[in-house]
Amino acid sequence: MLSEQSAATVRATLPAVAAAIGEISARFYDRLFTAHPELLRDLFNRGNQAAGTQRQALAGSIAAFATHLVEHPDDRPDAMLRRIAHKHASLGIAPEQYDVVHEHLFAAFAEVLGEAVTEEVADAWDEVYWLMANALIAIERRLYEEGGAGGGWREWEVVGRVQETDDVAVFELRTADGSPVPAHRAGQYVSVQVALPDGARQIRQYSVVGAAGSGTLRIGVKRVHGGGTPDGEVSNHLHARVRVGDRLRVSAPYGDLVLDQDTDAPLLLASAGIGVTPMIAMLEQLVISGHDAPVTVVHADRSPADHALRADHEGFAAKLPDASVHVWYEQPEPGHPADHKGLADLSSLDIPSGTRAYLCGPLPFMRAVRAQLIGRGVAPADIHYEVFGPDLWLAQG
Known part of the structure; x- marks a missing residue:
């Protein structure tokens, strides 16, 4: 080259x-x-x-x-x-x-x-x-x-909104002109552009929640609190201002963290926080396709109240013939105990030979899970990840 x-x-x-x-x-x-x-x-x-x-x-x-x-x-x-x-x-x-x-x-x-x-x-x-x-x-x-x-941009209408947690909302969209919803692969995202009060038209990416095939598109949006850095402009705008009947400018689906549908290999889907959104789409797609190989579902969150789409997460996994779910909460709550307390630790899990892993969540979580998987014999080439925001994996490598 x-x-x-x-x-x-x-x-x-x-x-x-x-x-x-x-x-x-x-x-x-x-x-x-x-x-x-x-x-x-x-x-x-x-x-x-x-x-x-x-x-x-x-x-x-x-x-x-x-x-x-x-x-x-x-x-x-x-x-x-x-x-x-x-x-x-x-x-x-x-x-x-x-x-x-x-x-x-x-x-x-x-x-x-x-x-x-x-x-x-x-x-x-x-x-x-x-x-x-x-x-x-x-x-x-x-x-x-x-x-x-140019990215397949078009106008979409908000036809549904569900407040999953205090900081996560799921918006259901359909094309404003009634044209077909573009196909997406489980794990992909779309860009959303909004007009802000100062005239800027900022763009952010949000994962598509759910498998392809319906007449609408659902996206999960976590409200970003800066904590020393600026609050998320677009996420806070969507949470505070966008309701059913409003319109959004949305791109075609993109992203390369997608399930390989031509394999019967064991899978591990590991997420933390809002990283659960692409995993929901993957689990639903596995249910639709009749996947019968082992699936290990790993999720880490602050608490049950912060675990967005928990019912979908657990429900789709329950429909698979050979799936196990392992949840870690830093702050478990009465009536909603975690399988484990604290940070995700895969040392006690059964990781079948030939496992392919998909990771999404904060960078420290993904680095830790990747290291644990490699230590358990999973090939680095079989570990795939998605970063929300700038990809700092390489910058910190």
């Missing part, structure tokens, strides 16, 4: 670039939003920008991609690229925007590293950028062909 000359240059400069990539990404976003303020207003998550998490995610993905190129020159990190491409497609990212990013990213690169950026170094890292960008553009083009140009 990477030319031999560029590979040698990238390998030699990677430590210096990796050490400065955080500063480079910060400078990049400052330049980008100065030149194109509409991107921060209508495309990028302003809360993540304020908290710095989007900058961490960009830095992590660039460093991880470059490292992979020099360590594995004959292949590319397809799993990482697919995950990024699905998120980009859900936002409606266009190929020409990669030129804009290139302009400001490489200007930041030169500003931070100064004289170290010789023509040879610039050419080598330019090759890295376009290898990654062109791979993403190609994947996103295929996704648009499947889901609709």
Whole structure:
């Protein structure tokens, strides 16, 4: 993939670039939003920008991609690229925007590293950028062909709303023009764009709750409390202002954390908090498809009152012929005891050979569960995950 000359240059400069990539990404976003303020207003998550998490995610993905190129020159990190491409497609990212990013990213690169950026170094890292960008553009083009140009955005009407917990609401949607609901795969999400009081049109992703096949689409929305960082603008807007009869602008379904329907392997579905939403869709799909191999359901939450969609979670699992459910609550309540108290600990669970695992929840939870699964013999390639928000797994790797 990477030319031999560029590979040698990238390998030699990677430590210096990796050490400065955080500063480079910060400078990049400052330049980008100065030149194109509409991107921060209508495309990028302003809360993540304020908290710095989007900058961490960009830095992590660039460093991880470059490292992979020099360590594995004959292949590319397809799993990482697919995950990024699905998120980009859900936002409606266009190929020409990669030129804009290139302009400001490489200007930041030169500003931070100064004289170290010789023509040879610039050419080598330019090759890295376009290898990654062109791979993403190609994947996103295929996704648009499947889901609709520009992300498949259309108007939807809210036809139902259920307050699952104090901070989780499920919105039921149908297309405003009566057109068919686009098919989705269990585990995928859609983007929702809302107009905020200051004129911004911010976008967030929410998992589709339930399997495909109905005439409506349900999404689970957790109200984000900042706790030292800004509150979630879109989630709080949806909770406070959106009711039955209102309309929302919603994208086609995206996301690559999807069940492999062509396997009879044992499955493990592990979630924490609002990460339960894609697992509900997976469980319902398994029921519909008649899955009869072992299914291990793991969930961790603060308390029973915080366990959104608990009835669906337990109900679908109960309909499977060989499923076990294991729940951890940090704060169990009288009348709603947990199977376990505290944080998820898989050491006592039976993990069948050949298990395929799907994880969704806060990053520390997924890291801990992944480590436990690998320790129990589950192949790393068989452990799949979804992150809500910027993917900091790579940034913290």
